[in-house]
Amino acid sequence: MNLTDLRVASQKVGPVIKEVAELCGKIPNQLPSKTTVDAIVDRKLSVAQKQISxxxxxxxxxTLYTDETRKYGKTMQRYIVTIENQTSYVIGLREMFNKSGKCTLDTFREFLHDISSLSERAEPDRNVGFQILKNIQNTMSDRAGTEKNFNRLLEEFRKEVLPQVVDNWDALTEDQQKPISAMNNFFCGLHLLVGMADVAEES
Incomplete structure (x- = not known):
């Protein structure tokens, strides 16, 4: 697990263990195959999702942080949630078919479903994914139009979910429901500042 955290490819974990062991004067009896390493990584994901749940x-x-990046012709989207003391939890990282707001929301919903499914046996009457969504009151992203669209779609989806997870939702007045359903959207200004710095430097 630690080697994959250091970005050692699955098929290289065995050879790396062998090389390091030989440097220490040891010869390993057995080395993990790529399939074994992939299985361990899957378990690591399950353990992380269990902790999140x-x-x-x-x-x-x-606060939900979303960002997408392109590498080797692939678009990867990540979702991170932070709590009051700035501890961060990676909800998920996944390759996207496209970076539209709808695709971003659909992928996020899949992660929430996966997290909920781990808790169904312990708490069959509680949708943990929806509880996590209820607690997200802020978003942080770049200024891309797709991110702004995602924020709008997320807020709409959250409003649909709130009656299922907030006690006595229907008994609350509209004025009482409004602050619970409201979300704050924050946008990073770094791209703008970097652009201004590049122009200033050229000038």
Whole structure:
């Protein structure tokens, strides 16, 4: 797990262990295959999602960070949630078919479903993914139009979910529901500042 965290490819983990062991004067009896390493990485993801399912439903006023990046012709989207003390939890990282707001929301919904499915046996009457969504009151992203569209779609989806996870939602007045359903959207200004710095430097 630690080697894959250091970005060692699955098929290279065995050879790296062998080389390091030989440097220490040891010869390993057995080395993990690529398939074994991939299985361990899958378990690592399950353990991480289990931790998220036990921690985030109890943390109020959290912030969702979203960002996409392109590498080797692929578009990867990541979702990170932070709590009050700035501890971060990676909800997921996945290759996207496109970077539209709808695709971004659909992928996020899949992650919430995966997290909920881990808790269904322990808490069959509680949708943990929806509890996490209820607690997300802020978003942070870049200024791309697709991110702004995602924020709008996320807020609409969250409003649909709130009656299922907020006690006595229907008994609340509209004025009481409004602050619960409201979301704050923050946008990073770094790209803008970098652009201004490049122009200033050229000038």
């Amino acid at each position: 036990q921690t985030l439903p109890n943390k109020e006023c959290t």
